[in-house]
Amino acid sequence: MSRLERIWPLLPGLAALLVTTLLLLAMGTSPIDAYGAMWQGAFGTSARVYSVLAFLVPLLLAASGLLLTFKAGLWNIGIEGQIIMGAIAASWVALRVELPAGLQIPMELAAAMAGGALWAALAGLLKTRGGVHEIFGGLALNNLAILFTNYLIAGPWQPPEGGSFRGTQPFGAHALLPLFENSRLSLLSLVLAVLAFAGVALLLTNSHWGLRLKALGQNARSAFLLGVSSDRELLLAMALCGALAGLGGGVRVLSWFDSLRQSISGGIGYLALMVVLLAGFRLALTPLVAFFFSAVLNGSITLQLRTQLHSALGDILTGVLVLLVLLFGNYARVRRAFRRNRSSENG
C-alpha cells in the first residue's frame, strides 16, 4: 500500500472542507467564526451535547440496520417509511393501550420494531415475490407511510379539541421515555442504539448468517447455487433492518417529540443512507460518521443563529462530503479511471 493510497480516504474530507470554506469566504463570513459557531452548537454546552446524542439515536439505529441490507446487496431506500411505521406503531400503543407501568414502554418499543419490520418485509416481499426492485417499492412505501401519518393526525387520532394538523395530543407521561436532565435525550434509547449496533457488528463479523448474507450480496446467483436460500435471507435482512429503523421511529415519538407529528422522521432514513455510504459500508466507521452528521446538523443551528447565514450550510457540507467520497473515495477506482484516461489520450 503506497503512502498516497493510505492517506487517500482523508482527501475527499479535506476537499469538502475546502469547498465549504470557500463558500463561507464568498459569503463574506470568517470561516473560523463559522466553524467555531458550529463547534459551540454541537459541543458548547452539555445541553447541546445531549441534543447531538438524542438526534444520533434514530440515525445510528437506521444506519446499523442498513449495514445488514447493504451487505445483502439491497438498496433499502424504504428505510424512511420503516422509521415512520415504527413511530406510528409506538404511538398506537402509547395512545390506545393502557398497560402496567413496567410493561408500557417495552411494549411501545416492541411495537415500534414490529411496525418497522413489517413495512420492511413488505418491501422485501415486493422484491422476492413481485419482482419490484426494492428502491421503487421502498419509495412507494415511504409515501404510503407519510400519507398514513397524515390520515391518522387529521382523522382518528386528532386531538380532542380538533382543528390541528400538527400532530396527535401529547402522550401521557407514563408512556414517554424518561428524559435525561431536561433534554430530549433518553439514555435508555442511547443504550439500545449502541447495543443494536454491536449486535449488527457481531452478526456481520462472527456469524454464519453474516457470511451467507455476504455471499448473497456479492453474487445472488452463485449463492443460490451454493444452497443459500436467497429469498429467506433477503427478507430476514430487510425485517431486521426495518425493526431497528422502526425502533428509531419509536424513539422519535417517545422522546424527541411527545406525540406523533407530521414529518416524524423528516428524512432521517435518507440521512442514514448517506452515513453508510460515507462510511464506505465499513462497520467501525459507521457510528463515527453518524455522530459527525448529528454534530454538524446540530452545529449548523447555532451557525445560522450566530452568523445569520443560510441555514443549509450544514446540509451542504455533508452533501458535498458524500458526493466527493462516492466519486473519488475509492483509490483503486480513481487510479484505474486515471490510467484509462491517460491511455486513451496516448492511444
Place this chain on the structure above:
Amino acid sequence: MHKKALLFLALAALLLAACGGSSASGEGFTFGMILVGPQNDHGWSQAHFEGGQYVVEHLPGAEMIVFDLLNPADKPEATLEGVVDEMVAQGATLIFTTSDEFEEDTTTVAAKYPDVVFVNISGDDALTGEGPANLSNVMGRMEEMKAVAGCAAALTTQTGQLGYVGPLINHETLRLTASAYLGARHCYETYRGENPDDLEFTVSWIGFWFNIPGVTSDPTEVTTNFLDTGVDVVLSGIDTTEAINVAGQRAAAGDAVWAVPYDYLGACDNAPEICLGVPFFNWGPDYLAVATAVIEGEWSQSWLWNGPNWDDLSDLDSSSVGWLNGPGLSEEAAANLADYISKLASGEVAVWAGPINLQDGSSYIAAGAVGTDEEIWYLPQLLEGMNGPSQ
C-alpha cells in the same frame, strides 16, 4: 432674569423633544424571530421577517436574530426549545414564534424562561389562560380582508367558479376561507346581480402551510387542477405563491384566469397582470409596539387581534392587515370593491351577518345577528354552500 428664563424654556423644549415621539432607542436590545418557512417566501414568513426589520428600523441599535425553516421536514434536528436556548444565550429578551405550529412548544419554553417575553402568532394560549404570564398572542384580523379578496374574485369571475388553495384545517383556516366565501357571495349578488347560490366555491386543502414534496399535496398541481376544471379565479390561503405563479403561466398561454395571493404585500409581483390584489399582514407596527413596551418595561400579557386602518388599508405604519388592489383588477370591479370596502369600514355591511349556516346545514349565526369574535375565531366547519372538506 430674562436670559435665564429663555434658557430654561430652551432646555424645557429640548427635554420635551427628547421625551416626546417614539424615539425609543434599541441600543442593547436583542429579539428573536422564528419562522416556519423561508424568510424570502413572498408570503407568510417573509411578512414576519419584514415586520422584524421594521422594528430594527424604528429602534436604532436593536438586533434581530432570525431562524427560518423551523419545521420537522426541513430540519428534523432542530427544536423550538433548542433555537430559543441559543437566542436567549445571545441575549434575546423578546422572541416571536410566528406559526400556529409553534403554539404548544412556545407555551412550554416560555415557562422555562420566565424573564423573556414570548409572542406566539395566531395562537390563543394567552386568551384561554393556558400560557404563562410572559406569553402573548398576536394575530392580524384578516377576516374582512379575506372577504374583500373573495369580493374581488366574485367581481371578476366569468365562469362563476372560484377555487381556494387551503393549507391545513384548523379554526383559523376555516374562518378565513369562510370569510372569503362570504365576501364573494355578497359581491356576486350585490354588484353583479347574480344568484349567490350559483357561485361555485371549492376549497382544496394541501395539508400544510406550504408544499412539502411527498408530504402535502402539491399546490402547483392543485391550482392546475382548479384551472382545468372551470375555475377562473384562484385564491391562496397558503404561505407561498404557487397559486399566482400557475395562474400567471396559464394567462401567459392565453387563458382568462386570475389569482389572489395572500400574506405578503409584494406577492402580486409574481404575476402582476393577473393579480386582483392581495390581502396582506403588516406585522411591523404591532411588533414595534411590543418591542417598545418590553424595552420600557411596560409590557403586559395580552391577546391582540388587530384589524386594518379603515381610513387607509395600505398604510404600513398603522394598519395591522391590509388590502392592496392588483393590476389585474378591472376599473369597474375596483369601483365596486371600493364601495364594498367603504361599507365594511362604516359598519353598514358586516361580513359575518346572519343568517349563516354551517356546512352540515345547522344554523350558526341567526338572521339579524352578527357573529361575535369568539364565534368567528372558533368557527367549527366550512359554511353551507362551500365545496370541500371541513375536517
